[in-house]
Amino acid sequence: MPGTALITGITGQDGTYLAQHLLSLGYQVYGLVRGQNNPKIGMVDQLCPGIEWLEGDLLDQSSLIAALETCQPDEVYNLGAISFVALSFKQAINTGETTGLGVTRILEAIRVVNPKIRFYQASSSEMFGKVRETPQNELTPFHPRSPYGVAKAYGHYITVNYRESFGMFTCSGILFNHESPRRGLEFVTRKITHAAARIKLGIDQTIALGNIDSKRDWGFAGDYVKAMHLMLQQEAPDDYVVATGHTHSVREFCELAFAHVGLDWQDHVVTDPRFLRPAEVDVLVGDATKARTKLGWKTEVDFGHLVAMMVGSDMEAQRTAQRIGAATR
Numbered sequence: 001m002p003g004t005a006l007i008t009g010i011t012g013q014d015g016t017y018l019a020q021h022l023l024s025l026g027y028q029v030y031g032l033v034r035g036q037n038n039p040k041i042g043m044v045d046q047l048c049p050g051i052e053w054l055e056g057d058l059l060d061q062s063s064l065i066a067a068l069e070t071c072q073p074d075e076v077y078n079l080g081a082i083s084f085v086a087l088s089f090k091q092a093i094n095t096g097e098t099t100g101l102g103v104t105r106i107l108e109a110i111r112v113v114n115p116k117i118r119f120y121q122a123s124s125s126e127m128f129g130k131v132r133e134t135p136q137n138e139l140t141p142f143h144p145r146s147p148y149g150v151a152k153a154y155g156h157y158i159t160v161n162y163r164e165s166f167g168m169f170t171c172s173g174i175l176f177n178h179e180s181p182r183r184g185l186e187f188v189t190r191k192i193t194h195a196a197a198r199i200k201l202g203i204d205q206t207i208a209l210g211n212i213d214s215k216r217d218w219g220f221a222g223d224y225v226k227a228m229h230l231m232l233q234q235e236a237p238d239d240y241v242v243a244t245g246h247t248h249s250v251r252e253f254c255e256l257a258f259a260h261v262g263l264d265w266q267d268h269v270v271t272d273p274r275f276l277r278p279a280e281v282d283v284l285v286g287d288a289t290k291a292r293t294k295l296g297w298k299t300e301v302d303f304g305h306l307v308a309m310m311v312g313s314d315m316e317a318q319r320t321a322q323r324i325g326a327a328t329r
């Protein structure tokens, strides 16, 4: 019987996919939103009609307690974070406070308000960093390579700790990169598909990237949020790797995205050291056997379809913007 869920990070990529999934299952869904007048509220309302809003911030303990007291959820999904690895090098303390300590704040709020609430923590493959084995699974040791990865490792262990110390139902999903047309423009996949569309339409000529040799295990966000929900429906809390098991380089992503609009990526991609990171995660690939066997989770969108979906969506958006521009001139 579906109940009530609270999502932090509702205005992000995963927040809207998860909210749509939970609403489709019959949940009452609350979204925690920060700031005085968050500009993304309208976009979320449009995508997820029926969402109810609560104000709160992972940096502010009492706002989290108040939010839980108001909505009395059965499940909390903690997706809120500073999630951009490159920014985490520039704002390491802010990242530690939000992405790391923010997890303890929400766990403490749950412990105080109602320790029976089931909790999902958005852990990350960035915790594996300089990988100790390939592919990575739930038992692979962590070696994070950025303030973001370090903060996520803290969030992961505090989630495990509240399970072991207080018997709380806390789960950690170690999710590998997942993308969609809703991905922020700062992340490499969307940066590429957005640029490919603009170059095809003659708006831009080139795109500047950093390390195009790095490799990631890229899946579709719409598939991954289903794993988050499944974790909280099990008899016992646990941790799960969620991944496709296939890895591709940024170079391959470029090749496919530009080919999709009939262009050769080599004519348009330039490299710029400004986009290199102080330390890089060279290659990630996950082993999601546990999620597949225990949760019955599976991927429905493969790499080729993901790239096609993102380029197609950016082409449509850019064409619409051009039409509106022409009509208002």
Ligand code: NAP
Pocket: 008, 009, 010, 011, 012, 013, 014, 015, 033, 034, 035, 038, 040, 056, 057, 058, 059, 078, 079, 080, 081, 082, 083, 084, 098, 122, 123, 124, 125, 174, 175, 176, 177, 178, 179, 184
């Ligand atoms: P995203 O698009 O960057 O969204 C991040 C969300 O966090 C936004 O809604 C943002 O809200 C919110 N947030 C930032 N600071 C906050 C604060 N102080 N208090 C409350 N909320 C705050 O991230 P995503 O791709 O959807 O990822 C969701 C989660 O999964 C993140 O925790 C991310 O680190 C993790 N993760 C993502 C991936 C991936 O490949 N996408 C993989 C593994 C793990 P505002 O609108 O207020 O900025």
Ligand code: F7E
Pocket: 083, 084, 085, 086, 123, 124, 125, 126, 175, 176, 177, 178, 186, 187, 188, 189, 191, 208, 209, 210, 211, 212, 214, 215, 216, 250, 275, 276, 277, 280, 281
């Ligand atoms: O970079 C390289 C970059 O920023 C991917 C977050 O959701 O997934 C994401 O983190 C790769 C890196 O994602 C550019 O150096 C080259 O090797 O798209 P990204 P990420 O760092 O893998 C994990 C699982 C998370 O948990 C995070 O929250 O691409 N790259 N040139 C570039 N990256 C960017 N952003 N921009 C470039 O121009």
